[in-house]
Amino acid sequence: MLEQVWVIPLVPAISFFLILFVGKHLPRKGAEIGVVAVGASLVLSLVTAAQWIHRTNEARDAVDGGGHAAGFLGAVLAGAEYAVVEPVVRTVTWWQSGGEVIEAGTLLDGLSAMMIVVVTLVSFLVHLYSVSYMEGDRRFTHFFAALSLFTASMLLLVLSNNLLQLLVGWELVGLCSFMLIGHWWEEKPNSDAALKAFLTTRTGDIGLLVGIAVIFFGAGRTFDILEINQAALGGGVSDLVLLVAASCLLLGVIGKSGQFPLHTWLPDAMAGPTPVSALIHAATMVVAGVFLVARLYPVFWEGFDIAAGGLNPMALVGGITVVIAAVLAFVQNDIKKVLAYSTISQLGYMVMGLGVGAWVAAVFHLFTHAFFKALLFLGSGSVSHAVHSFDMKSDMGGLREHMPHTYRTFLIGSLALAGIFPLAGFWSKDEILLGAGANGYEAFMVVGLIGGALTAAYMTRCVYLTFFGEYRGHGHPHESPALITGPLWVLAGLAVVAGFLNAVPFGIHLFTDWVEPTFAFPPVAHPEFSVPLAVVATLLALAGIGAGAGYYFRNLGPHGLTERNVWARRGHTLLWNRYYLDHLYTGVIVGSIKGPVARAANWVNQRVIDGVVNAAGVGSRQAGQWVYDKIDQRVVDGIVNGSATGAGETGGFLRRMQTGRVQNYGALLFGATAVLGLTLVILI
Amino acid sequence: MLLNQFLILAAVLFCIGVYGVLARRNGVLVLMSIELILNAVIINLIAFGAMLGGESAVVASVFALFVIAVAAAEVGVGLAIVLMLYRNRQSIDVSDVDLMRG
Amino acid sequence: MVAQNVAFGILAAAMVIAALRVVTTQNVVHAALYLVVVLAGAAGLFVLLAAEFMAVVQVIVYIGAIVVLFLFGIMLTRARMGKEAGLDNEQRGLSLAVALLLLGVLAFVLVDAFSDTRVEPTTIVRTGDVGIRIFETYMLQFQAVGFLLLATLVGAIVLARRD
Secondary structure, eight states: OOTTTTHHHHHHHHHHHHHHHGGGTTTTTHHHHHHHHHHHHHHHHOOOOOOHHHHHHHHHHHHHTTSSOEEEEEEETTTTOOOOOOEEEEEEEEEEEEEEEEEEEEEHHHHHHHHHHHHHHHHHHHHHHHHHHTTTTTTTHHHHHHHHHHHHHHHHHHHBHHHHHHHHHHHHHHHHHHHHTTTTTTSSSHHHHHHHHHHHHHHHHHHHHHHHHHHHHTTTTTBBHHHHHHHHTOOOOOOOHHEEEEEEEEHHHHHTOOOTTTTTTTHHHGGGGGGHHHIIIISSSHHHHHHHHHHHHHHHHHHGGGGGGGGOHHHHHHHHHHHHHHHHHEEEEBBHHHHHHHHHHHHHHHHHHTTTTTTTHHHHHHHHHHHHHHHHHHHHHHHHHHHHHOOOHHHHHHHHHOOHHHHHHHHHHHHHHTTTTHHHHHHHHHHHHHHHHHOOOHHHHHHHHHHHHHHHHHHHHHHHHSSSSSSOSSSSOOOOOHHHHHHHHHHHHHHHHHGGGOOGGGTTOHHHHHHEEEEEEEOOOOOOOOOHHHHHHHHHHHHHHHHHHHHSOOOSOOOTTTHHHHHHHHHHHHHTTTGGHHHIIIIIIIIIHSHHHHHHHHHIIIIIIIHHHHHHHHHHTTOOOHIIIIIIIIIHHHHHHHHHHHHHHHHHHHHHHHOOHHHHHHHHHHHHHHHHHHHHHOOO | OBBHHHHHHHHHHHHHHHHHHBBBOOOHHHHHHHHHHHHHHHHHHHHHHHHHOTTHHHHHHHHHHHHHHHHHHHHHHHHHHHHHHHHHOOOOOOOOOOOOOO | HEEEHHHHOOOOOOOOOHHHHHHHHHHHHHHHHHHHHHHHHHHHHHHHOHHHHOOOOOOIIIIOOOHHHHHHHHHHHTSSSSSOSBOOTTEEEEHHHHHHHHHHHHHHHHHHHHTOOOOOOOOOOOHHHHHHHHTTTTTHHHHHHHHHHHHHHHHHHHHHHOO
16 A cells, blocks of 8 residues: 555545536535545545554564564554664656656655545545535535545645655645635635635745755755755755755745744635635645645755754744734634634644754644644534624624533633643643753743643633623524534544654653654654643643633633723734734735835925925025015925926826836836846946 | 848847837737747747757757747737727727726 | 848848838738738748748748738727728837837847857758657647647637627
């Protein structure tokens, strides 16, 4: 099976075409094809993962001289020497051009095995959920076709053995994201959100493209991931090239994984149907950036010199994202937006974890986060299914009694996200903090701890507003059908147990054994579990919950602070406007590019010329009555009128340049080119 | 023959094309001027190919062929746009299309 | 050698005059016909440069297909068949200046770089060689161009159909 993993993306890809062409004529409108295909992919992925585990165990047993029994417990080896487990690569020639042979293929190692299990599992559950959730939708068949295409593309991305194929998958998942955010495109905000998501991630993709090109030439004309990793570690590539490549790739990661400052698309992406948010914008697509970093870790490791400790761009981006997104989650009234900001914040943890050298921890967090965040999103979808709204303040509250299953699973998800022992989030987040502390990134450990407390507090607020208090909506909410609650319980179960795959204090590090590459991988540290840190983290999370609970449940604390205190109000306004980042992007940057000349001319008119005019006016007043007739009436007025006319004409002339006529612009373009050419000719 | 004979002729055609693109009102005439520009490029490619000789001459022909194919595609879409313009505005005057006026 | 230079002179003069007429004539149909002269002249140049295959392609694709497409475009947009006032816009002077400036720069650079480079076509480009190149070395690019033409087809239909 390890050689044949190409089948796994192929199945949903075929399903995409089947649904598209025959789906409408089937009794369940194509949903059955999607569910069966992704189910088949899931089974194949599980078989693949099992075989991979077997392979790692065998390799390890060989090192230990067969001292341990093969199988599940055989891998539980405290402090065993690490055996090299070679990834399984299979390639075919994709195309060749001008002597360059480009290969396509699959690369299966622990990381991709883990990813395909996560992708197919969450996708399968989302498919099941959507059968009920999307029932009666006007584009039900298209929805399932796009879900299938997404699953296929994501699997292609995580299994690819070269950067070019990875890029194809990367753009395909972006396309699916665009289609699914704009699923209900008849409403303007939805299609706007889809465009915004597409264009913002595309901004980052420029970096990705440049980065891939740099690395292609830097690593000796190859797209092969393992070769690149070996070249980066082997010192065959100069530090500067690696730094440039890593910085460019980081830009792609920032776009795709919603990191500061390009995170603004992710909350808007919540315009799509909720299952899409769970699958694409929480569990899988947005972690593509994190996956890319994990995949090319040697490049980032050497490029940013992660081993040195202290500070590096990746950790910085992640750390900033953790805190600012968590703070923003407090002022959202839309339950999905709370979860969206929470996702951004958690992605920040992952990027930060990779930035501080905690590879296993970050990837483990990716793994656990996929389950509990998908659970939370699907839970919010279940709630909105009942109350037909996403607004926590006006339409929810008191749903605890009406929707017991949703409530319980949502609570489990929230506790897992908050990092309460022994749920999944506790283990993975703790490891990131541990790694930050042990690798010389103490500041980021503190950032992570603060982020943890904030996470716990905003999730308390979210749970309170949704499930406690009085019901504020209309009608009689009722529990969702079994097709919706079933996936919720499965995910809730995973959110409870997934963390134990790497419960280091109990001597379990299965996840590390199975997933961490042993081939072409930098020497990352494996810090010992620290009880004080875990206690502090848990206490801070509990404090966060306590603060939230005190504020909302017991009505303690400074209620109405924003009405009374000007600074609190300003802070709230700043958060409410999302730090004005959207204003910055659309207003300042786009605006200044649109009309810099006109703006500059306007500024000159307003300040300089008016200033001259004003000064002249004031001066003439003071000169006295007797000059009034002679100077003021004639000279100054002349200047005033003259300068006003001049200003008007300058503005008019500059405005004339913005004619909107293509040929005017063309003349300027060609003329400027000619002048530029002339300059070069003269200079050289 | 001098290489420059061909290159300067191509440059002249190119500049005539640029003039046509900038100064013509009629959308179809603008497209024709673009064809002049593209032809100048093809002449350049073939002339350089003949100068280098050998395999390069063959490669130049291949490239020129691709340019012709792209030019055909460009005319197809360009004329479709002009047609669309005509249908919506009853005029193919490109100066009328100034929705982006500042 | 002399014969070639004479042929070049005739072709070049015809092409330049015809090209000038393309951008100055006040009759759209005439412009298309002058364009034919320019394109045919280019085909003649290709023969001079020993690229016969390209000459044939030039005649078939450009004169045979693209100019006919232009004529259809003229017909469908119902241009008057006679003289038409106002085929030029008001920025003729600016356009002329830009074009002359560009020509000056280009000519200077060319004279500077290739003033005595000679071109004596010794290799005859055979069609078979071109085919082998396209379908071996540049297969992918060929596929890409094919895809581009397909996309153009779809795009043109989407743009031009009435609905």
